[in-house]
Amino acid sequence: MLIKKETYEQTCADFHWQVPERYNIGWDICDKWAAEDPNRTAIIDVEEDLSSHEVSFADLKALSNQLANALAERGVKGKGTKPSGDGEEAIGDRVGVLLPQSIETAIAHIAALKMGCVSIPLFTLFGEEALEHRLNDSGARAIITNKEGVAKLTALRDRLPELQVILSVDGADDGVEDFSSACKGQSEDFTPFDSRSDDPAILIYTSGTTGNPKGALHGHRVLLGHLPGVEISHNFFPQTGDKIWTPADWAWIGGLLDVLMPALHHGVPVVARRFSKFTGEAALDLIKVHGIQNTFLPPTALKMMRQVSKCACWGIEMRSVASGGESLGTELIEWGQQVLGTTINEFYGQTECNMIVSSCADLELTRPGTMGKPVPGHELAVLDADSGERMPVGQEGAIGVLSPDPVMFLRYWNNPKATDDKFVKGPEGHWLLTGDQGVCDDDGYIRFVGRDDDVIGSAGYRIGPGEVEDCLLRHPAVQFAGVVGKPDELRNAVVAAYIKLADGYEPSDDLEKEIALFVKSRLAAHEYPRVVRFIDEMPMTTTGKIIRGQLRTMAVDEAKADKAAK
Template sequence: MTSLIEDYVNRVDFDSYEDFHKNFKITYPDNFNFGFDVIDKYAEIDPEKIALIWTNDEDEKHTFTFSDVKKYSNKIANFFTKKGIKKGDKVMLTLKNRYEFWFTMVALHKIGAVAIPATHMLKLHDIDFRIKNANVKLIVTVEEDRLIPDYEEAQKELGTDLVKCVIERDLDGWINFNKAIEEESDEFERPTGDDEVLADDISLIYFTSGTSGLPKMVAHKQTYGLGHIPTAKYWHKVEEDGIHHTAADTGWGKAVWGNFYGQWIAGSAVFIYDYDRFNGIKLLEKVIENKVNTFCAPPTIYRFLIKENIKGYDFSNIHHVTTAGEPLPPEVSKRFKEISGLRIKEGFGQTETVLTIATFDWIDAKLGSIGKPSPLFDVKLLNENDEEVDIGQEGEICIDVSHGISPGLFKEYYKNPEKQAAQWHDGYYHCGDTAWKDEDGYIHFIGRNDDIIKSSGYRIGPYEVESAVLSHESVSNCAITAYPDEIRGQIVKATIILQPGYEGSEELKKEIQNHVKRVTAPYKYPRLIEFVDEIPETISGKIRRVEIRNNDNKKE
């Protein structure tokens, strides 16, 4: 059994959350490089240690050791170098959950090039925007929907010299990625001199999902991966030589939160299911079949699972489950525990951060709470004057950076000094989310600042109302937004997709309203309900409440 976690932390074991929060520290050299210092070191000291277990809908299965990851990442690094990719160059990846993603990310870290993971669901204007604004030099993609023609059209529109690589295909104008890398050497020397990769260099850029406005480029340093040690070790509770799975496509930041950096540093393998079309039951079956020990998924997946017939499934190999991405409806948490015996532990973070607040190992899950702050960040809830609010009062989640910047907090909004100045000032990074803290130190998420509903003097967070609406048997999905009102300023509106077999009616609206009044504070109930077939979402699956509000304002 081997783990490299002790190379980067002052201590591994802690007696309590208080001990952890006060004493946990991450240390690293000035030239830290995840590719060489983690992957290649594992390949040296324990070459047969399992890194990645991969399967797909055709029941293909591959198991890769750290020695394999070293070999393939070196081949890719040599290929990229021959194509002119060097330190600081941008490489865009639309690889779904192909195993090549993991090798390629490691290769880019070794070179010091900048990875830009993206979803395969991008449209032409999304691709144009990313290639132009990030100055992308090379892409590696799967052949999916219109990705290939859209990349070609984007290259034509932008007039850019773009190296285009596709997985396992022979296409005109494209390099067959798998054939190309097989021809390369599996040895790659660590760069030195001007090419040496330093801990403060940019390694990764994510485009925010853009719930309002255009996506921003969030640039992370080489130390970003180290910032995920608390994510994996003390929240996911990954096991040394165990198997972890986080349900996430590689286009989203959640994929490297849960299936890459922290898990490997802490000594766990990761399991990847590369599906064509999502099916929650099939995912659960794959997780059980492959003996996954620790599991993380967004609340939507847990919500799907409890509505299916999963009684009788064997959860005995799964020891710990977690969730993040949006608040977990208490009803979902209760029902999943009844079925599986497992309590879901919540976490909170952003594209700009690693895990920031969570129900860590030593503390019990409290329904409605996202947990307590990570030791990496000095989290404070501040009012509009940057003053810390009292217990029970609402404040913006902020990170105090006046005493230094921890690994895991982003370096900058790339090429966007205005956004940087707006969010990062007066010694704080302002997250833009509102929350309150209870007397036990647990933090309760309310919502994005722009999404808070102000009605008759009350401030109402959308998530708590959505949770109440979703607990009605007729509701499949729901978005809560503010609707303008002359008397109250704003009222609560529910935009609802119904479960199959239900039809929208005035009677059903009244039934849902009364249900919400019973399960939460009556003043929060939706005075306006609209039944729809579709709710606007970002390409990362987050509800675009701003679009609903804008459409409602146009109707006024």
């Protein structure tokens, strides 16, 4: 646990990793507290009308143990129950969790982890093709879901030969067992598998924009690796009275390992809330009514909340707000101070190696236009991606993380080449390349430039889309903005801005010119968008990141059409 010192440098110097050889996430986030403080609130489940009921750690332990026994009875094997011939490196069966934020979601992950199985978080909005790839690629043996999930799985069942057990929280169906009935009557006692901290625990598929997603396999130590980043991004979490929530689905690393599991590790209540449709008003109501003190809000959620009129009237005073995924910009930071009562701390990471850079208002560790500094315990650098050597201060390069690191993934599932390609060997050792470009300044702050394939090369300039998007979002007509390069014979590429307008604004030639001039007058002449296009919906991943690959395709197609028309 991080101990706050007077400065960032002192906080880093005081921190030392404590990763035991034997460690099990399921025991840590459940059984540990059930023994120490059984009636302590673990999860607050909130309904649409904002009514709620609470579940204690004693409840979580009993329910997860019953599910573990039910799965074992149905032939699901953890690493500890694999035949001896499978050896030490044998991996437990994979268990899918296809549910929204709910008590049952937490129970399913905890049960699988205590068994020595590998849990697979799955997003409820996945279509059949996405589910088929993940379940077949992982060889999942069991899945816990609801009636919506069952409907999708029914169409796939013949194409999922490894899937033997389906439990639904909404009742039995053809080839599907009722979750409650399966658990009822099972013993509330279960001995967690004595796992190593490096044993496989969680398999999360990356939200890639092209090609099939890759499965990032994490060991049990991944939770311990997340803690410094969670703690510093929430101004030294936990503090007395903390209560945390996120709209990010627990199927993603941002919901599961940035919020749910770290909070349970610390014994902090987690609010679970399922939105039929997320709105800024509903989020503000939830925060106010349930006295939420801490939240991870993805940039998309913040932008939607900012659209709410008179949002300052909610009178919210939060202790900490963290955000990551896209750069926020000065306007959103200032909005957070006015409406949420705190400075939003930006952080940075990815599925393979998360929560590794952060700002921290409590340490005055903030600098507009940057993500912050490396989180204590993690060694980051801006590198030459070919040689693995550090780039000079102020020069752009690949953001890398020195291996080994407790938060770093074990490997890509069934993809050794992709695992090898993720690393580069340099004079200091092996670095994990995040795939992002950045710049480190004289004071150690890291500025995000863009994905390797996002950086725009125009007339000899290298332009990161993030800064242009931040500027666009300051214009009152812009709700969402995505910036890419449009091929250009003269300049190689020009900056093209794709914009979803805010309510009350209509597309027009005059508005295009106004927005372009707005950026040109605030940034630089080479950075303003020479092309402005209004679109009905911004293409985004399920985690709320803009899919610039789709925007690039639109820009390339337009450039081809322009050339053909000449």
